[in-house]
């Protein structure tokens with residue numbers, strides 16, 4: 690893609706992002722002109738004739754097999770991790786704790802290509818995927834797991850909240866014996882009465898927190914939930 694169309698795409702993306710107020714302050718769009726580097730060549734340029742890398746290099750890039758940059762990189766001395774695009778642009782500055790770079794990279798690639806496929810992913814402050822994503826093209830809300838998997842059962846125009854679906858999905862996909870699975874309304878909100886089979890029922894608030902005493906399931910209709 691040419692520099693002009695790339696810049697246009699980014700400007701457009703920023704404008705759209707602003708207009709929808711789905712912007713995410715933590716994932717930066719590289720400020721200067723975008724550079725594009727080949728990771729394998731970058732790595733090789735740091736090696737001397739015997740293939741060694743000087744001890745004072747602050748960053749030894751980690752490359753994927755195709756010669757692009759791995760999404761998560763690490764500063765050599767401090768061990769701080771940071772996120773880069775496939776072509777080496779820094780997307781998230783070095784962090785003390787950083788578990789994933791998928792979301793920042795996904796965001797950047799949408800900005801870079803201008804192909805939003807309806808929406809731009811929002812990332813959480815820990816750089817994983819934000820739980821609630823909105824697609825203005827279809828008016829659908831999608832609930833996502835931290836790793837980016839769409840919770841299909843709770844995605845669509847009727848969805849207004851995603852906290853319950855994410856907890857529900859977590860419980861469903863790693864069923865421990867006697868694990869409590871929250872009960873969600875079809876719109877993704879927590880049901881007012883939550884029950885744990887064999888343990889009883891209680892009232893929950895909109896965050897799913899228990900706000901009443903627990904009664905046996907047979908007496909659940911006596912709970913003052915509202």
Ligand SMILES: *[C@@H]1O[C@H](CO)[C@@H](O)[C@H](O)[C@H]1NC(C)=O
Pocket residue numbers: 743745746747
């Ligand atoms: C590392 O040290 C060498 C020799 O002392 C010096 O020439 C080089 O510029 C240094 N590189 C960095 C990245 O500081």
Ligand SMILES: *[C@@H]1O[C@H](CO)[C@@H](O)[C@H](O)[C@H]1NC(C)=O
Pocket residue numbers: 727728729730755756757
């Ligand atoms: C990066 O460079 C290497 C070696 O020159 C080459 O094999 C590889 O295909 C290049 N990768 C990309 C993504 O340009």
Ligand SMILES: *[C@@H]1O[C@H](CO)[C@@H](O)[C@H](O)[C@H]1NC(C)=O
Pocket residue numbers: 826827828
């Ligand atoms: C999305 O919602 C807006 C506002 O309610 C409406 O104008 C628009 O037609 C809807 N788009 C779709 C694809 O349903």
